[in-house]
Amino acid sequence: MNLALKDIRHSLFRFVLTCFGLGLLMTVVLAMIGIYNGLVADALAIVKAPEAELWVVEAGTQGPFAEASSIPADTRDAVARLPGIAASGAITYQTLETESAGKALRLYVIGYETGRLGGPSHLIAGREIGTSHFEAVADRKTGLVPGDTIRLGRDRFTVVGLTEEAMNSGGDPAIFVTLADAIALQTEIAPAAERVRAARGATPPSANNVAAVIARLEPDADVELVAATIRQWKHLSALSQSDQENLLLASVVDRARRQIGLFLGILLSVSAVVIALIIYTMTMEKLKQIATLKLIGAPDRTILGLIVQQALILGGSGWGIGLTLILLVKDNFPRRVLLEPMNAAVLAGIIVVVCLVASGLGIRAALKVDPATALGG
Amino acid sequence: MAIGDLLIDVQQVAKHYGEGETRVDALREVNLQVHAGEVIALLGPSGSGKTTLLNIIGCIVAPSTGRVELDGEPVFDGHWLRGDLRKLRLDKIGFIFQAHNLLPFLTAEENVSVVLDLAGQSQAVGKARARELLDYLEVGHRAPVKPSHLSGGEAQRVAIARALANRPRIILADEPTAALDSKRAQLVMDLLRKLAAEQEACIVTVTHDEKIFDRFDRLIHLRDGRLEDAGA
Incomplete structure (x- = not known):
C-alpha cells in the first residue's frame, strides 16, 4: 500500500495547487537560465x-x-x-x-x-x-x-x-x-x-x-x-x-551575464527554501498520523518513504509544470530564451537534491515524534 | 470466567521522571497480571499513572525499574530486551484510541488492512481480513468510505477492527468510549468482551466512564502511582 500516493489523492486539489505554485517558480528559474543562455548565445551568434x-x-x-x-x-x-x-x-x-x-x-x-x-x-x-x-x-x-x-x-x-x-x-x-x-x-x-x-x-x-x-x-x-x-x-x-x-x-x-547569474543563484536559493518549507509544513501537518503509524508498528522506512516520495513527486511535478510552461511561453519573451536539455536535466538534479535535503528536515521531525502522542485523543 | 494464559505480567514496575527535587514518581512498584479473556479497567484521577502504565505495557515508555513480560515473552528487565519494539507492538498489541485516530487518507477498509500490510501480508490477505472484521463489527457496508464520512460509532468500530487486524492477544484501549453515547459505549464494550473471549485476548482499558464499569472483569484503581485496589 503506497501511503504517499493515498495521501496525495486524499488532498489532491491542494497538492495540485502546491505543485502548480512550485511549477510557476520553476518557470521563472528556467526562464532565467534561458535568458542567461540566450544572452551568451546572442552575443556569440554575431561572432560565430x-x-x-x-x-x-x-x-x-x-x-x-x-x-x-x-x-x-x-x-x-x-x-x-x-x-x-x-x-x-x-x-x-x-x-x-x-x-x-x-x-x-x-x-x-x-x-x-x-x-x-x-x-x-x-x-x-x-x-x-x-x-x-x-x-x-x-x-x-x-x-x-x-x-x-x-x-x-x-x-x-x-x-x-x-x-x-x-x-x-x-x-x-x-x-x-x-x-x-x-x-x-x-x-x-x-x-x-x-x-x-x-x-x-x-x-x-x-x-x-x-x-x-x-x-x-x-x-x-x-x-x-x-x-x-x-x-x-x-x-x-x-x-x-x-x-x-x-x-x-x-x-x-560579462556584467550582464554575472548579474543574471547572481539573480539566478538567488532564485535557486529562494526555490530551495520554498520547497523545503512546503515539505516541512506537509510533514508537520501529518505528525499525529505519523505517531499513529509508529504506534501501530510502522517501521521508520515506511515513514521515510511517505515523506520522501511526496517530496519527490512534488518536486518532479513542479519541475514538469515549470518546463512545460516555459516551453509554451519562451517565444513571447522580448529576448531569446535558450534552454538546452542539459539545463533542464541539471535543474531536475538540483530539485532532487533540494527535495531530499528538505525531506531530511521533515524526516528528522517525524522520527522524533513520540508514538505516545497518538494516545489520549 | 475461565482463566487463560498469562498475557501481561508487570512486576515491581516503577517509573519516575526527573531527578532530585524535580523528581516525579509516576508509578511505584506496580504489579499487574492480566490473563487471556480478561477485560480490565485502569481507573484513577488525572496524574495517577494509568496512562504511564498503559504506555509501559504498550512498549512506548520504558520503566525506570521492574520487569515486563508480554504473551510469555520477557520484554523488559531493567532495559528493553528487544530492539524492534515496533515489530513487537505490530505482532502482539492492538491499540484503540479515544479519538479513533484513523488515517484520514485511507478508506475504512484500508485503515484496517494497513496493519497487515505493515506486517508484510499480501494485499489480498489484508483486504480479506479487513472485510471479515468490518462485517463482523457491522460496518462492512462502510468499507470504501473515508473516516471523515463515518459517524463516531462507525469510526470507533473501524478503529477496533484495526486493533484486531493482526490478531494481537493484548489490546490496549485509551478511553475507547469517551466519544460515544452511553448506549453505543455499552455496545462497544460488549463487543470488546466478546472479541476478547473469542480471540483469547486480554483488554486493558483506561476509562473514566462509570456507565461501562459493569462490563469489566476487574477495576484497577491507581492513585499517586500505586495500585490501590484490584477487585472484580
Whole structure:
C-alpha cells in the first residue's frame, strides 16, 4: 500500500495547487537560465555567424565588438593575398533606429560583400541579396517579411530574405545590407557632432572604411602564424575566432551575464527554501498520523518513504509544470530564451537534491515524534 | 470466567521522571497480571499513572525499574530486551484510541488492512481480513468510505477492527468510549468482551466512564502511582 500516493489523492486539489505554485517558480528559474543562455548565445551568434577563423581589426583596438575599429576596405585584398587564407570579406557593424509599421525599431545593420564571408549564415525565407543596392536580409525578430520595405538612412530598402538568430549583444535584431550601402549609411547618419567637427575643418572620416576583415584559413594553415604576419602591418591587429569570442564574453556581456547569474543563484536559493518549507509544513501537518503509524508498528522506512516520495513527486511535478510552461511561453519573451536539455536535466538534479535535503528536515521531525502522542485523543 | 494464559505480567514496575527535587514518581512498584479473556479497567484521577502504565505495557515508555513480560515473552528487565519494539507492538498489541485516530487518507477498509500490510501480508490477505472484521463489527457496508464520512460509532468500530487486524492477544484501549453515547459505549464494550473471549485476548482499558464499569472483569484503581485496589 503506497501511503504517499493515498495521501496525495486524499488532498489532491491542494497538492495540485502546491505543485502548480512550485511549477510557476520553476518557470521563472528556467526562464532565467534561458535568458542567461540566450544572452551568451546572442552575443556569440554575431561572432560565430560568418564562420570566420581570423578577425583583422584596427591596431590597438579589440574591435569590432568590444571597441570601435575602422580599417580601409581594401585591407581585404591585402589579407586575401596572404598565404593560408582561403576566403575573406570586409564587414561593417552599426546600430540604428528606424520606423516600421509606425513603431520604432532598433536594428543592427551588418554590411558585407555579397558572395564573400560575413553574410547571413542561413535563410529561412526568401533569397540572398542579388543587387548592389537597397536590398536587405533581415532577422525574423525584426517583424519584417520578404517584400516589406524599410527606410535606413535616406534610402528605402526592400527585404528580400529572412534569417534567424542574428542579433547583437543588446538583443537588437540584425539586418544585412551590401557593404557599399552600409558604408554610405555610416556617413549619412553621422551624428551632429561629427558634422560640426567636419565644419571646423577636421579630417572627415574615411568614406571607404570597414569595421573588420574576416578570413577563413586553408585547412593546413596555422592561425597564429597568419595572425602574426598580419600584425607586422602596424596599422592592423589580428584576433583568432576564440580570442574574439572570449573578448566579447569578457568585456561586452560579462556584467550582464554575472548579474543574471547572481539573480539566478538567488532564485535557486529562494526555490530551495520554498520547497523545503512546503515539505516541512506537509510533514508537520501529518505528525499525529505519523505517531499513529509508529504506534501501530510502522517501521521508520515506511515513514521515510511517505515523506520522501511526496517530496519527490512534488518536486518532479513542479519541475514538469515549470518546463512545460516555459516551453509554451519562451517565444513571447522580448529576448531569446535558450534552454538546452542539459539545463533542464541539471535543474531536475538540483530539485532532487533540494527535495531530499528538505525531506531530511521533515524526516528528522517525524522520527522524533513520540508514538505516545497518538494516545489520549 | 475461565482463566487463560498469562498475557501481561508487570512486576515491581516503577517509573519516575526527573531527578532530585524535580523528581516525579509516576508509578511505584506496580504489579499487574492480566490473563487471556480478561477485560480490565485502569481507573484513577488525572496524574495517577494509568496512562504511564498503559504506555509501559504498550512498549512506548520504558520503566525506570521492574520487569515486563508480554504473551510469555520477557520484554523488559531493567532495559528493553528487544530492539524492534515496533515489530513487537505490530505482532502482539492492538491499540484503540479515544479519538479513533484513523488515517484520514485511507478508506475504512484500508485503515484496517494497513496493519497487515505493515506486517508484510499480501494485499489480498489484508483486504480479506479487513472485510471479515468490518462485517463482523457491522460496518462492512462502510468499507470504501473515508473516516471523515463515518459517524463516531462507525469510526470507533473501524478503529477496533484495526486493533484486531493482526490478531494481537493484548489490546490496549485509551478511553475507547469517551466519544460515544452511553448506549453505543455499552455496545462497544460488549463487543470488546466478546472479541476478547473469542480471540483469547486480554483488554486493558483506561476509562473514566462509570456507565461501562459493569462490563469489566476487574477495576484497577491507581492513585499517586500505586495500585490501590484490584477487585472484580
